[in-house]
Amino acid sequence: MKYILDFDIAAVCISCITLFLFYERKQRRFGPGESYGRIAWTVLLSSVFSAASSYFANALPGTSGAATMATVTLFYLFHNSIAFFAAVYILNYGGLLPVKKTMRVLLALPWAIAIAAVASNPITRLISYVDSANVYRRGPLFFILYLLSTLYFLIIIAALFFKRSHYRKSHQRAFLAAALAPVLAALIQGFNRGLMLECFGASVSALLALITIQNASELMDGQSGLYHRESFIEFLAGAFKKKEPFTVLIAHSPELADLQGSLEMQNYRALVAQVSKWMFQASGAGAAPSWVGTGVFGLLFSRRLKSNPVGDLALKILDLADASWSVGSLHVKVPFKVTILQCPEDAADISDVVDCIDQIAEVARHSAHKKIYTKFDFSVGKHKRSSAVAAALERCLERESPELFYQPVYSIARSKPFALEVLLGLSLVNNEQAFQSEVLSTAEKMGVSRQLTELTLKKAFEWHAANKQELAGIDQLQLRLVSSMCLDLDWPRTVLKTAADARMDLSKVCFEITETTVSRFGNDLAMNMELLTGKGVSFALDDFGSGYTNLVKLAPMPFSIIKFDKKIIQPGLQSNKGRQLLEGMVDIFKRRECAVAAEGVETEAQAGMLALMNFDHLQGYLFGKPMSGQRIVEALKNG
Incomplete structure (x- = not known):
């Protein structure tokens, strides 16, 4: 054949x-x-x-x-x-x-x-x-x-x-x-x-x-001609799966990122192409150079290489500070900062590396004098934490089961709690707990903060109605009103409907609004606050002193309580000048017939000084930590 x-x-x-x-x-x-x-x-x-x-x-x-x-x-x-x-x-x-x-x-x-x-x-x-x-x-x-x-x-x-x-x-x-x-x-x-x-x-x-x-x-970035971020993450996945040590080099140029807004698009693309070509040639194809963010390059190196080029390449990249790049008729400089991560020692998985990449711009601002960063300059694990909070928040909204905690607000005149602040928490899969500021920040990023706030109002109102007898001595439930809620000019209708459905007495409701929200929404917010004030709802300015509140903007706002943030309370109590400043601010709000409350009170000495300064209410661990609804009811029963 x-x-x-x-x-x-x-x-x-x-x-x-x-x-x-x-x-x-x-x-x-x-x-x-x-x-x-x-x-x-x-x-x-x-x-x-x-x-x-x-x-x-x-x-x-x-x-x-x-x-x-x-x-x-x-x-x-x-x-x-x-x-x-x-x-x-x-x-x-x-x-x-x-x-x-x-x-x-x-x-x-x-x-x-x-x-x-x-x-x-x-x-x-x-x-x-x-x-x-x-x-x-x-x-x-x-x-x-x-x-x-x-x-x-x-x-x-x-x-x-x-x-x-x-x-x-x-x-x-x-x-x-x-x-x-x-x-x-x-x-x-x-x-x-x-x-x-x-x-x-x-x-x-x-x-x-x-x-x-x-x-x-499909793996390439059209602007730089290098691999894009998704490809780089895929390469990381492959490297971690091998269970063998490898090195990640991250090169970041804040100047290259800033030039995006000042150069013409054609010139900026030409500059990026020049720098990317140099990065590819200097690192070699074996390093998989990638464009992982604006002005940020990521490179992978195997430790199986006979010679380790990472250190030499890092020095070459740092030398770019003296190089001049021609863009049209312009000559620009794009100095770099370098991060070297030895994996898995410095970064145990993909999310740790992504954490460093996402934080590098912020780290560069805080450490402008440094040219080489290590893992100690980053909050490694932040990405995993954010992912865990986001996953817990999704479960919470899907099941309509927010974890609400209640912290007593102590009245100096009555010598007992007069209000309960409603705080939102989430249990994470690793048995850790996420508290209100982190939860609300994550909700804002996910675009679900309004949905979360409405769910919180509903559950808190229902809880109060179910425990009305035990809460007879409590005048207020204080609840945070997030900025996104105020985007809707008709948000008071949501509040009124939710309260009516839960049979909640509106005179028991006090909404906390932050300084940032006041500065963003101004007159429209004041109008809706007046509408709800007419229905019996009261308002508290929360976290006063943590931002840059314009006291003139506060004048038309119907706030009945001003809550001083612990960031100014605790430092203010440590010097005569600080105490005088606190007393002066308390006096200003007293003249406007506002009650003043101090947050973050942890010791008897602090409580005594704040009482002498004419504060009306105190809140902090000295008077009780945030507790579940059942535990706070039992605590109130027992005095």
Whole structure:
């Protein structure tokens, strides 16, 4: 039987083109796709030895059978590795590659059996052999090679169908097409044994994967020409999965970020392109240089490199402070600051690295004199904390189950609590607790602060109505009114409806409004406050002294209580000048017939001084920490 070499020769040509494009165009060579090169090389070598073995087999019996068997053995060694490498590539891409050593051994077992069978074939003659008549023939266990390759094909199909959520739909389709091409080629070849199609099918699959899965265009930032932030995070994921140490270098230029607003768009893009090109050339393709934020570059370095270029590159980047970049007729300088993180020592996972990237602009402002930052300059873990709070907040809104706490506000004249401040908290999955300021800040970022406030009002009003008898000595429930609530000019209607539904006495409601909200909403806020004041609702200016309140703006506002923030209470009590300043501010508000309250009171000495300064109310741990509704009721019962 004569073998047709045409498709093998075509496979060699396609494989050469594929490898050229992969290396020359710097196609995707990082993250889950970094093992693609191994597949492309294996397909090329398989095609070369397939063509060679077919040539020698066709020349039998006129040529040596040893040459035929040598090329056949090499062909099967590479050809039967393609399915295994493809399975590892696809599983790794979806984050499904086993981590445990035992599972990895099991995954590699069929491949190891095939390789062992092929390597021992010259002795066993079970796969193929050249008979005494110098004719090439298949052995009795030839089918086992196809059987073992089929196992990996089934693993790939199972991953793409049963774990489809791990893959993008476009990538899922591309992987499926790439997996089916060699199978279809093998089926056609089965009906015409002389037509060598398997390597051709494999080379087509490799090229298809290069064009679709390995295509770097969807991973690149259009402005810088480098990998974008999402790609960088994907590369980080791959690096952490390897469980091997690596280094992250973050280069940040505040000047490059600031120039975005002062240069013309065309000039700014040209500047970014110049700096990015330099960064790519200086770091080398192996560092996966990425544009991870405005003026922020991220680079990954493996510690397996024979030489560690991180330190040298950091010095080169710092030397950019003296470089001048030509942009049109302008010459600008873009000095950099550098952060080096040794992973996993300095950053244990992706979120820790992202924390540093997101905080770098703020760190640069606070440490303008520094050129090199370490992990100690960042609040590593902030991102994880924010994510945990956001997840807990989503659960809270979905279940309509806010965790409300109540802190007593002590009346000096009555010598007992006269009000309860309603505080919002959240229990996180790691048994930590998030308190009101953090929860409200997260809600603002998520755009759900109004929804959260309405839910808090509803639950607090219902709780008060259910415990009306036990709360007979409490004149007020003090609740924070967030800024986003005030964006709606008709928010008083929401308050009135919620109170009516819960049968809440509006004379018991006191809304706390911060200085920032007052400065932002001015006259419209005053009008709505007057409307609710006419219904019996009272208002307190919260956290006075934490911002920059204009006392003139407060004049038309119907505040009945001014709550001094602990940020000015505690420092103010520590000096004569501070105490005089507090007394002066108290006197101003007393003349406006406002009651004044001090927050953050922790000691008897502080309480005594504040009473002498003519404060009306005191709040702080000295008089009680925030407690659940049940506990505060019990505490009030027991006096």
